Amino acid sequence: MPSITYTSFDGETRTVEGQLGDSVMQTAVRNxxxxxxxxxxxxxxxxxxxxxxxxxxxxxLPPMGELEDEMLDGAAEDRQANSRLxxxxxxxxxxxxxxxxxxxxxx
Amino acid sequence: xxxxxxxxxxxxxxxxxxxxxxxxxxxxxxxxxLVGAEAHAPYQRPPxxxxxxxxxxxxxxxxxxxxxxxxxxxxTVLTGERITEIHxxxxxxxxxxxASGLRLAFDRLALTTGARARTLPVPGxxxxxxxRLRDLDDARRLGAAVDGAxxxxxxxxxxxxxxxxxxxxxxxxxxxxxxxxxxxxxxxxGRPTSDFFLRAHERRGVRVHLATVPARxxxxxxGRVRAVELSNGRTLPADLVVVGIGxxxxxxxxxxxxxxxxxGIVVDEHGRASDxxxxxxxxxxxxxxxVAGPARRRRFExxxxxxxxxxxxxxxxxxxxxxxxxxxxxxxxxFDLKLQVAGLSDDADETVxxxxxxxxxxxxxxxxxxxxxxxxxxxxxxxxxxxxxxxxAGRTAPPRLVADPERKLKDLLRxxxxxxxxx
Numbered sequence: 001m002p003s004i005t006y007t008s009f010d011g012e013t014r015t016v017e018g019q020l021g022d023s024v025m026q027t028a029v030r031n032x033x034x035x036x037x038x039x040x041x042x043x044x045x046x047x048x049x050x051x052x053x054x055x056x057x058x059x060x061l062p063p064m065g066e067l068e069d070e071m072l073d074g075a076a077e078d079r080q081a082n083s084r085l086x087x088x089x090x091x092x093x094x095x096x097x098x099x100x101x102x103x104x105x106x107x
Numbered sequence: 108x109x110x111x112x113x114x115x116x117x118x119x120x121x122x123x124x125x126x127x128x129x130x131x132x133x134x135x136x137x138x139x140x141l142v143g144a145e146a147h148a149p150y151q152r153p154p155x156x157x158x159x160x161x162x163x164x165x166x167x168x169x170x171x172x173x174x175x176x177x178x179x180x181x182x183t184v185l186t187g188e189r190i191t192e193i194h195x196x197x198x199x200x201x202x203x204x205x206a207s208g209l210r211l212a213f214d215r216l217a218l219t220t221g222a223r224a225r226t227l228p229v230p231g232x233x234x235x236x237x238x239r240l241r242d243l244d245d246a247r248r249l250g251a252a253v254d255g256a257x258x259x260x261x262x263x264x265x266x267x268x269x270x271x272x273x274x275x276x277x278x279x280x281x282x283x284x285x286x287x288x289x290x291x292x293x294x295x296x297g298r299p300t301s302d303f304f305l306r307a308h309e310r311r312g313v314r315v316h317l318a319t320v321p322a323r324x325x326x327x328x329x330g331r332v333r334a335v336e337l338s339n340g341r342t343l344p345a346d347l348v349v350v351g352i353g354x355x356x357x358x359x360x361x362x363x364x365x366x367x368x369x370x371g372i373v374v375d376e377h378g379r380a381s382d383x384x385x386x387x388x389x390x391x392x393x394x395x396x397x398v399a400g401p402a403r404r405r406r407f408e409x410x411x412x413x414x415x416x417x418x419x420x421x422x423x424x425x426x427x428x429x430x431x432x433x434x435x436x437x438x439x440x441x442f443d444l445k446l447q448v449a450g451l452s453d454d455a456d457e458t459v460x461x462x463x464x465x466x467x468x469x470x471x472x473x474x475x476x477x478x479x480x481x482x483x484x485x486x487x488x489x490x491x492x493x494x495x496x497x498x499x500a501g502r503t504a505p506p507r508l509v510a511d512p513e514r515k516l517k518d519l520l521r522x523x524x525x526x527x528x529x530x
Contacts, residue, residue, distance in 0.1 A: 032176035074492020
């Protein structure tokens with residue numbers, strides 16, 4: 001099972017075992033990882049699961065869709081080159097372990 | 108004020124879970140018990156009309172929080188216990204009793220009892236094959252019934268009715284939608300957006316019957332529905348009827364407690380009921396409108412309002428009150444159409460359509476007294492996030508500028524006192 005390491009804006013780190021098929025957002029919400037809200041349940045409607053993906057992991061991710069790209073423009077904290085929405089990153093065997101950082105504000 | 112029996116949260120869905128979790132985040136130390144009538148662990152409802160209905164969402168993915176989160180936060184979750192009796196004293200402390208006889212003592216009470224689906228008040232609505240969609244068990248029953256159905260009549264043209272229509276039409280069923288209003292989504296969006304959804308559904312083969320109600324449902328002689336007879340005299344054949352005509356707030360417990368109820372449990376801007384100490388949040392409450400405009404009260408039925416009201420109620424119990432001011436927002440996914448609504452358009456006096464409705468990518472911006480008050484966005488998420496942020500911050504832009512769909516709303520929406528000379 002892939003593990004995801006979440007680092008909060010103030011440097012606190014938490015690693016949780018994810019389930020294949022779940023998203024980075026779902027894994028955080030189900031495990032009570034702070035810094036990710038996921039208000040819309042993963043339907044690309046709220047932009048409250050903004051994550052900054054570790055540059056070493058970024059290239060392995062599937063490309064960003066148009067809706068995700070637009071929603072990221074409206075995230076509470078300005079997007080960066082490694083910004084993604086956690087609901088759009090699905091855990092797979094191939095993708096393996098991931099490291100992401102969460103911004104201070106999601107809403 | 109914080110005794111040893113802690114807070115009892117009655118109702119374990121979106122609002123109840125948020126309220127319990129927010130209490131801990133605010134430093135509340137006393138026991139928290141979250142009690143729900145359904146047998147399932149707390150889950151999300153929005154996927155019920157889409158992925159769950161069509162069997163594409165794994166039920167495990169519906170959990171609002173994992174069991175470990177509740178344990179870690181010392182929140183006791185009791186499922187399958189319907190509270191039927193509550194007594195409280197003038198300080199708000201008391202005891203709740205469930206249908207199975209379980210007694211739960213509390214120092215503070217939070218009601219997040221939600222709403223129940225309204226039933227169709229016509230002959231034949233008790234026939235087999237007439238279903239509703241409110242909870243997970245409903246979704247499973249409906250999903251199973253869809254397998255053997257070819258022709259489906261949906262009563263109601265709100266979010267539930269149209270999402271179910273889209274799901275079933277997408278699965279190649281013949282779908283008729285019957286509604287009493289003269290437009291779709293009448294309570295949620297403005298007329299231009301309603302008109303668009305009518306065309307969009309019709310383009311995809313859904314037949315919509317506006318301003319029409321079922322007169323009666325006809326059975327096949329063996330207790331199963333076979334057709335819907337309409338008020339206009341037409342008869343629509345149906346192997347399955349889905350009733351989605353809104354929800355009524357669950358206020359029985361509030362009434363037992365003598366709390367004021369008027370289309371929901373009446374609460375103030377801090378989520379306090381009329382006794383000044385019991386709090387309530389979510390679909391069951393009638394609250395002061397959280398955004399500027401004429402003073403008025405409303406009952407909301409959405410995830411975002413349930414979450415925000417729950418945070419407000421938790422803050423009240425935790426002794427760090429913060430009034431309810433969050434901009435309401437809503438979303439609905441139908442076919443490949445993503446509708447996102449920010450703000451409330453009820454009092455708008457001016458409307459600007461941005462983009463091309465026929466291209467299925469547009470927004471409708473609503474103005475009241477020259478200020479932006481709301482937007483309905485279809486497949487334009489950037490518009491939605493820009494408007495949501497602008498409404499929260501009190502920013503606006505002149506109607507003449509926002510009509511150009513090539514100009515980013517994020518750049519146009521500015522503080523109200525800025526002049527738009529450069530534009």
